[in-house]
Structure formats: structure tokens, C-alpha cells
Amino acid sequence: MSRTIVLGLLIFILIIVGLSTFKGELIALSVPLILYLLAGFIWKPERFQLEVDRTLSLERILPGEPATITLNIKNTGSLLENLLLEDDLPPGLDLIEGSTRRLISLKSGEILKWQYTVKGRRGNYPLNNLRASAKDLLGLVERVENYPTRGQLFILPTAPKVRRIAIRPRLTRVYAGNIPARTGGPGIEFFGVREYQPGDPQHWINWRVSARYSNSLYSNEFEQERVADVGIILDGRKNVNELGSGRSIFEYSVLAATSLADGFIASGNRVGLLVYGKFINWTYPGYGKLQREKILQSLTRADLGESQAFSGLIIPRKLFPAFSQMVLISPLETGDFEGLVQFKSAGYQLIIVSPDPVAYEVSHLPASQNVDLAARIVRIEREILLNRLQRAGIQVVNWDTSQPFENIVQAALSRPPAWLRAIHSGRLAG
Amino acid sequence: MTVFCLVLSTLLSVAIVTWGYFANGLTNQTIILIVVGISWIFGQIKWAWFGSLGLTLMTLAAITGILLGFPVLPMIAGVMFAFIAWDLTDFNNRLKQAGKRDDTKGLESLHFSRLGLILAAGWGVVLLTRFIKVRFNFEVAALLVLVGVWGISLLVGRLRNNE
Numbered sequence: 001m002s003r004t005i006v007l008g009l010l011i012f013i014l015i016i017v018g019l020s021t022f023k024g025e026l027i028a029l030s031v032p033l034i035l036y037l038l039a040g041f042i043w044k045p046e047r048f049q050l051e052v053d054r055t056l057s058l059e060r061i062l063p064g065e066p067a068t069i070t071l072n073i074k075n076t077g078s079l080l081e082n083l084l085l086e087d088d089l090p091p092g093l094d095l096i097e098g099s100t101r102r103l104i105s106l107k108s109g110e111i112l113k114w115q116y117t118v119k120g121r122r123g124n125y126p127l128n129n130l131r132a133s134a135k136d137l138l139g140l141v142e143r144v145e146n147y148p149t150r151g152q153l154f155i156l157p158t159a160p161k162v163r164r165i166a167i168r169p170r171l172t173r174v175y176a177g178n179i180p181a182r183t184g185g186p187g188i189e190f191f192g193v194r195e196y197q198p199g200d201p202q203h204w205i206n207w208r209v210s211a212r213y214s215n216s217l218y219s220n221e222f223e224q225e226r227v228a229d230v231g232i233i234l235d236g237r238k239n240v241n242e243l244g245s246g247r248s249i250f251e252y253s254v255l256a257a258t259s260l261a262d263g264f265i266a267s268g269n270r271v272g273l274l275v276y277g278k279f280i281n282w283t284y285p286g287y288g289k290l291q292r293e294k295i296l297q298s299l300t301r302a303d304l305g306e307s308q309a310f311s312g313l314i315i316p317r318k319l320f321p322a323f324s325q326m327v328l329i330s331p332l333e334t335g336d337f338e339g340l341v342q343f344k345s346a347g348y349q350l351i352i353v354s355p356d357p358v359a360y361e362v363s364h365l366p367a368s369q370n371v372d373l374a375a376r377i378v379r380i381e382r383e384i385l386l387n388r389l390q391r392a393g394i395q396v397v398n399w400d401t402s403q404p405f406e407n408i409v410q411a412a413l414s415r416p417p418a419w420l421r422a423i424h425s426g427r428l429a430g
Numbered sequence: 431m432t433v434f435c436l437v438l439s440t441l442l443s444v445a446i447v448t449w450g451y452f453a454n455g456l457t458n459q460t461i462i463l464i465v466v467g468i469s470w471i472f473g474q475i476k477w478a479w480f481g482s483l484g485l486t487l488m489t490l491a492a493i494t495g496i497l498l499g500f501p502v503l504p505m506i507a508g509v510m511f512a513f514i515a516w517d518l519t520d521f522n523n524r525l526k527q528a529g530k531r532d533d534t535k536g537l538e539s540l541h542f543s544r545l546g547l548i549l550a551a552g553w554g555v556v557l558l559t560r561f562i563k564v565r566f567n568f569e570v571a572a573l574l575v576l577v578g579v580w581g582i583s584l585l586v587g588r589l590r591n592n593e
Binding site for chain 2: 002003004005006007008009010011012013014015016017019021023024025026027028029031032033034035036037038039041043081082084086098099100101102103104105135137138139
């Protein structure tokens with residue numbers, strides 16, 4: 001109940017009982033309460049006017065890094081004796097220094113500079129509202145206003161650098177890159193021998209083959225290297241990613257997706273991203289730094305979702321160019337096998353990077369015989385699934401998340417640099 | 431400071447009103463008041479509305495005491511202390527929301543000075559009534575009741591509109 005009403009009721013009671021019983025003391029007792037009400041009315045805060053400006057020391061940070069939020073608040077109205085300012089922190093951000101609330105007196109024209117420092121988990125955090133509540137000093141009248149402010153904090157996923165990821169899609173694009181295009185032409189790796197054509201560099205002539213035929217010369221042909229279409233699918237299904245006690249392996253999947261997207265874009269490829277969870281979040285394929293930024297923002301916002309429609313893994317093929325390279329990042333579950341095989345049989349080259357949920361879960365459980373036995377059973381199930389996928393021609397990278405991602409990728413997917421491949425092929429050595 | 435004054439005023443209010451009942455031999459009512467007082471002290475730490483409940487109960491107990499012929503000044507003092515506790519409960523809740531660097535001392539001193547001013551004026555009026563006696567006939571008293579109720583209703587209405 002409002003304090004004003006409580007006070008009003010008590011005053012009524014005192015006056016009525018006092019007059020009906022002819023007790024002047026009771027009426028006199030109501031006087032301090034009436035004075036209190038009057039004081040509240042006289043000193044009530046006027047409709048207040050504030051100018052609020054928000055700045056962030058950094059708008060893009062990594063998880064755990066601090067960012068300082070500064071609010072400059074100018075009182076353009078009358079004196080506010082008892083002003084409470086509340087800057088609501090979105091869930092996921094933690095306060096590490098300062099305060100998100102201020103209780104102050106603000107004179108007319110006075111400027112308050114207010115700073116606090118936060119850190120947080122990966123995500124996009126809009127900071128677009130400041131709540132101000134002004135009361136009279138006796139707390140009877142309260143005025144509340146919400147001031148919209150500009151600002152948002154991006155806490156980007158961490159992405160270890162991975163370079164030279166070996167992919168071999170069936171189809172490449174026309175631009176030069178570093179993915180073997182299964183076509184002869186200028187390149188580094190030996191592809192075949194063809195009849196000499198005018199314009200071929202002299203050092204391309206294969207003298208050994210030409211010596212066998214007296215009438216014509218033969219040139220070496222190298223495999224062309226081009227850029228390709230790469231589709232990254234991040235599995236955000238809650239039932240697959242969320243493990244016991246609310247633990248989730250999803251952050252590792254996001255890390256892998258960020259790292260791979262960065263690597264593919266740095267190699268000049270056209271990369272698209274699909275986040276598959278509560279709904280389908282599709283970042284249209286593109287090249288370069290702008291695309292990297294789009295993917296990074298999409299991954300920053302990526303979250304787990306639960307939907308009946310997407311409980312199984314059904315990849316919408318229309319989103320991806322035919323015969324392109326696909327990378328699925330998912331902890332996987334047994335029911336995903338058929339969908340993946342169908343996808344592969346549609347002509348896509350598929351790599352699955354699978355953060356190992358078994359190893360992750362076991363590392364968080366107390367060691368016991370029962371845990372060991374359960375882990376063994378689940379691990380066998382997972383190994384069977386991975387083996388079946390490999391037999392279906394799908395490249396699977398099983399990632400024990402206790403190991404650095406870049407090391408796993410380096411071992412499983414890396415391609416030596418061009419100069420090293422040239423040495424191996426004997427061109428430079430010869 | 432606020433918390434100390436809050437607890438002290440609550441204790442004083444309960445003690446004074448309870449003493450009035452105890453001194454007049456109403457043991458059962460004394461026990462009830464003690465229970466109410468203890469509940470009030472602990473309840474207002476967690477629930478802000480306990481302050482309003484405490485003030486209402488203490489005021490009703492004081493009115494009853496005055497009607498039963500207990501000494502008037504202690505009963506009025508009991509209500510005044512309950513009133514201070516009620517005010518400080520709300521103020522303390524507001525102070526809890528302050529940041530570490532906020533000037534709570536300044537706000538406290540301003541609040542106490544305003545509250546002190548009101549209480550001093552109120553107490554002065556109460557003391558005046560002990561010496562000045564005005565006699566009204568029934569019609570004038572009824573008219574005063576109507577004007578008083580209308581005025582207070584207007585004031586409460588205005589304050590509610592401003593919230």
C-alpha cells in the first residue's frame with residue numbers, strides 16, 4: 001500500500017476518533033502526520049529533465065576483458081534532492097568496479113560523470129536504458145523516468161588462428177586461391193602432362209616425356225588453386241549441446257566456428273554461416289573483412305535453442321551452392337547420422353568438427369567406477385557413430401576440448417604452405 | 431546512523447506503548463504488544479510494508495490507550511517514535527540502493543534535519559494542546575471534521591497524482 005494512503009488513513013482515524021470521543025489529544029496527534037504530508041507536497045520533485053550520454057571505452061571486447069562504461073548525466077531541470085539512477089546490466093555482464101546504481105542529489109545544471117567497469121560472457125549486450133527515480137526527501141512522492149541511451153557491447157568469441165585448412169570441394173570458384181581446383185593450369189602441384197602450347201614457360205617443358213616423341217614437345221601441367229564456397233553450420237540445438245547440471249559445450253563449438261570462419265575467409269574463400277538451433281540464422285556467403293565482421297556478429301549473438309522443428313539435424317540444402325565445401329560443428333548425436341549421409345550424398349564435401357561431449361562431461365564429474373563405466377559405454381557409442389560417418393566418406397575431427405583447437409585442426413586439417421609443398425614435389429629442389 | 435535510529439525508535443515506540451498497558455495491569459495486551467514489537471523489528475528488515483503495519487498497530491494501540499485513560503504524553507510519544515521508525519524504514523530501503531561512492535551521509539543529514547523540523551513542529555502543537563483548550567459545539571465540530579477530511583483527501587489525492 002502507498003505510504004501516502006497509510007498516512008492519510010491514520011490521519012482520518014485520529015481525527016474522526018478524536019472528534020467523536022471529544023479527545024483533543026488525538027486530533028493533536030494527527031498534526032505531525034499532516035505536517036509530514038504537507039512537507040511531502042511542498043518538497044515533491046518537479047518533473048525532471050536529464051540529458052544522458054553514454055560512452056564505452058571499448059565496444060568490442062573478448063570474454064573476460066574489462067570495458068568501462070561512462071555516463072554523463074546533466075540535470076537541465078530543477079534541483080533533484082533524492083535521485084536514484086539505475087543502469088540495468090543485461091544478464092551475462094558482471095560488474096567488476098564501480099556501481100550500476102547511484103543515489104545522489106543533483107543541482108540544476110550540474111553534470112554527473114559516472115563510470116563503472118564490466119566484463120562478461122560472449123554475447124551482444126544492448127545498453128539502451130537508464131532508469132531515473134526522483135523522490136522528495138521524505139519519500140512520499142516518486143517520479144520515474146526511463147531515458148533511452150545509445151550503446152551496445154559486443155563480447156566477441158575468442159578465435160585461435162588456424163591457417164591453411166585443407167579442403168577439397170568438388171567445385172571451386174573462378175578466382176585464384178589456395179584450394180586445389182581439380183583442373184590443370186598454373187599452380188604448384190603436378191597435375192599432368194599435355195602437349196606444349198605456345199606461351200608455355202620453358203621450364204614447364206617435360207624433357208623426359210618429350211624425348212620419347214620426336215615430333216612434339218610436352219609441358220607439365222599443374223593443378224590450379226582457386227577459392228571455394230564454404231558453408232559453416234553451427235549446431236545450436238540445446239538437446240545436443242547441453243550436458244548434465246546445465247553445463248554446455250556450445251562455447252567450444254562457437255570457438256571452432258569463429259576460428260574456422262576466420263581461417264577460410266583469410267584464405268580468400270566465400271564463406272557463409274548457418275546457426276542451427278531454435279530457428280535458422282543464416283549469414284549469406286561473402287568474401288573479405290566485411291563478411292568476417294558479419295559472421296563474427298552472428299556468432300556473438302549465437303545461442304542455444306530448443307525447437308521441435310529442429311530437434312533432428314535437417315540441413316536446408318537450398319542455402320548452400322551445390323558441390324561446395326561444408327563444415328558442420330556439432331557434438332553430434334546418434335540420430336544425426338542419416339541426415340548427414342543424405343547431405344553428403346547430395347554432392348557436398350562435408351567436414352565435421354565435433355567437440356567431444358563425453359570427454360568434456362567426464363572432466364567435470366568426480367572420478368568413480370560408475371562414471372568410468374558410463375563414460376566407456378557412451379564413448380563406444382560415439383566412436384561407432386564417428387566410424388560410421390567416416391565410412392560414409394565424411395571427414396570427422398573429434399576434438400577433445402581439453403586440447404587447444406588450433407593443435408587439433410593443425411593435425412587433422414592442415415595443408416602445408418605452398419613453398420613447402422613445392423619442396424616436397426621437387427620443383428624447387430630440381 | 432539511519433539503521434541505529436530506526437531500531438532505536440522502533441524499540442522506544444514498542445517499549446513506551448507496552449509500558450502504558452503494563453502499568454495499567456493489562457498483561458495479555460502487553461504480551462500481544464511485545465510480540466507485535468518483536469515481529470515489527472525483525473519484519474521491517476526484510477519487508478518494507480512491516481513499517482506501515484507497525485505504525486498502524488502502534489497508533490491503534492495508543493488511541494485505545496488514550497481512550498482507556500492512560501497517560502496521554504507517553505502514548506503520543508509512542509506514536510511519534512513509531513512514525514519515525516516508519517519514515518526511516520523507507521529511507522533506509524532507499525539508502526540500500528546507493529552505490530559505494532555515493533554521499534549517503536549528506537542525504538542522511540538532510541533527511542534527519544527535515545524530519546526533525548516536522549517532528550519538532552508536530553510535538554510543539556501537541557504540547558500546545560495541553561495548555562490551550564478550545565470548546566466547540568457539535569455543529570462546528572462536525573463542520574471541522576468535514577473540512578479536515580476534505581482537506582486531507584485533497585492532499586492525499588494530489589500526492590497520489592504526483593507519484
